[in-house]
Amino acid sequence: MIEQLVGMLHEKARNRLWLISDLQQSIPENATMCMKTAVDDFKRLTLPCQYIFYLGDAVEGHDRAYIEEMTGMQFEKLDPLGVPVVYIIGNHDFDYYRHHKEKVGRVELPFYDAVKTHKGWYTGELQDFYFTLDMGEYAVVCLPDHAAQDGSWFTTHGEIHGDASAYPYGEREWKILSEKIKAWEKPVFTMGHYSFPGGNRQAQLQGRMLPLPDNVRIHFYGHAHIGDAVWAGKDCYRKLSMVDWQDIVQINVASLENFRGSAIRSAFLEIYEDGTYGVLFRNHTEGKWEEVYLVDTKPVR
Numbered sequence: 001m002i003e004q005l006v007g008m009l010h011e012k013a014r015n016r017l018w019l020i021s022d023l024q025q026s027i028p029e030n031a032t033m034c035m036k037t038a039v040d041d042f043k044r045l046t047l048p049c050q051y052i053f054y055l056g057d058a059v060e061g062h063d064r065a066y067i068e069e070m071t072g073m074q075f076e077k078l079d080p081l082g083v084p085v086v087y088i089i090g091n092h093d094f095d096y097y098r099h100h101k102e103k104v105g106r107v108e109l110p111f112y113d114a115v116k117t118h119k120g121w122y123t124g125e126l127q128d129f130y131f132t133l134d135m136g137e138y139a140v141v142c143l144p145d146h147a148a149q150d151g152s153w154f155t156t157h158g159e160i161h162g163d164a165s166a167y168p169y170g171e172r173e174w175k176i177l178s179e180k181i182k183a184w185e186k187p188v189f190t191m192g193h194y195s196f197p198g199g200n201r202q203a204q205l206q207g208r209m210l211p212l213p214d215n216v217r218i219h220f221y222g223h224a225h226i227g228d229a230v231w232a233g234k235d236c237y238r239k240l241s242m243v244d245w246q247d248i249v250q251i252n253v254a255s256l257e258n259f260r261g262s263a264i265r266s267a268f269l270e271i272y273e274d275g276t277y278g279v280l281f282r283n284h285t286e287g288k289w290e291e292v293y294l295v296d297t298k299p300v301r
Contacts, residue, residue, distance in 0.1 A: 006289050009278050010047065015135070015271040018042065018052045018083070021193070021222025022255035023074070024092055026061030031070045034257050037264050039077045041284040047268065049083050050135070055222040055253060056090020056145070056193035059111045062099035067110045075118060086133065087115045087123040089144040090193035090223065091156035107151045129155075129169050130177055138217075138271065139184055141177070143192030143206055158194055158203025174208035182213035187297070189269065190219045198244035200224035200232050200252055212248055217277060218295070219243065220267070222254035227262025237262075239281060240293060249295065251279050258285055265290075 020038065025031035058074060059067045078085055093109045100108070107126065115121045124131030126147055133140045147154030153162040160167045181188050194203030196210065201224040212219075229236045239252045253267040263285040270278040275297035281290045 002289050002292065005292060006280060009270060009272065009280070009292070012272040012274075013270040013278075014273055015138075015269075016047060016049045017269045018047075018049045018266065019055065019191070019220050019251075019253045019269060020052060020256055020266045021055035021253050022057040022090070022225055022257060022261075023070075024057040024060045024225075024255065024257055024260075025070065026059075026063070026066060028066055028069045028073065030257070030259065031059075032073050034264050035074060035077050038256055038266060038284045039081070041282070041287050042081070044287070045282075049268075051133075052078065052081070052083050052085045053140070053142075053191050053220070054085055054087045055191060055220065056088050057092040057222060057255075058087070058090075060092045060095060062096045064096060064110060067096060068114075071111050071114045075114075075121075079120060085121045086140075086142065087112070087121060088142050088191060088193055089123070089126075089146065091145060093145065094147075094154060094156055097151070097154075101151055105151065107147045107149055107154065109147075127168075129173070138187040138189065139181075141181060141188055141190045143190060143194075145193060155205060157201075158205040158207075160205070171208050174206075178209045178211075178213055182215060184215065186215065187217045188213075188215050189217055192219070192221055193223050195219065195221045195224070195241070195250050195252070196243045198246075199241045199250040200235050200238055210243070211246055212243060216248055217297075218269070218279065219248065219250045220253055220269070221250060222252070224252055225255040225257070225261035226252060226265055228255075228260040230260070239291065249293070251293070 145155050152166045197207045224232045241250045255261040258264045268280040279293040283290045
């Protein structure tokens with residue numbers, strides 16, 4: 001039944017995004033296998049997408065040669081799809097800098113730095129705690145890890161590292177972002193490497209935005225690899241949760257790897273003709289749809 005249901009949904013979709021996260025490999029051969037599995041399955045689906053949103057941790061480790069090899073491989077696999085890619089920095093993007101910061105001085109994030117100059121890929125500025133995409137009838141707000149270029153502070157895991165007093169965004173700035181989202185008066189999807197409070201492996205720093213305005217429809221995040229009991233604990237298979245104290249769902253899309261996680265996974269967001277939203281969970285390892293979550297649109301207040 002699920003294949004039949006998904007087929008009918010596809011026919012009614014007027015917008016579609018592919019959401020991927022956490023390839024997170026330090027061994028190029030493993031990374032290539034995982035990415036190839038996901039991309040080959042994506043091709044078989046023949047689903048036109050407006051954008052691919054990559055929610056962080058494209059690489060892992062501090063060996064620059066390996067990082068560069070895996071960066072080139074990901075460009076090679078994703079570019080031929082002809083779909084623009086939006087990249088959101090995650091904690092493992094800082095692995096190289098954290099290991100070599102005494103030598104390099106300034107912040108160097110090899111994958112992010114390559115994305116900044118690669119045609120068809122888009123991301124925010126390193127020091128900014130958010131960036132936005134206006135998609136016409138809806139908007140997307142991206143919440144990356146971020147850093148001072150000189151390395152005086154940077155964020156990972158929802159925490160500020162280095163000189164916390166130099167961090168330029170207090171409670172007020174995060175609340176202003178919420179007010180900006182509300183002022184758009186149209187549906188908004190938020191996307192980041194981490195969940196808000198209420199999700200798996202939540203980021204307290206993002207919690208400064210709460211409560212989210214009512215026009216936020218869904219938050220998508222990575223970081224908590226589905227099936228990884230070591231880091232996600234008892235909730236390791238939880239894909240859907242709510243923002244604390246709010247009727248706003250959070251969707252875990254991780255991960256593109258199946259060494260920590262239990263399968264190579266991603267998700268699709270579809271927006272249908274009547275304004276209903278659908279999140280379709282894809283298991284690329286088995287080449288099947290695992291679950292479908294449908295939510296009716298709510299009026300923007």
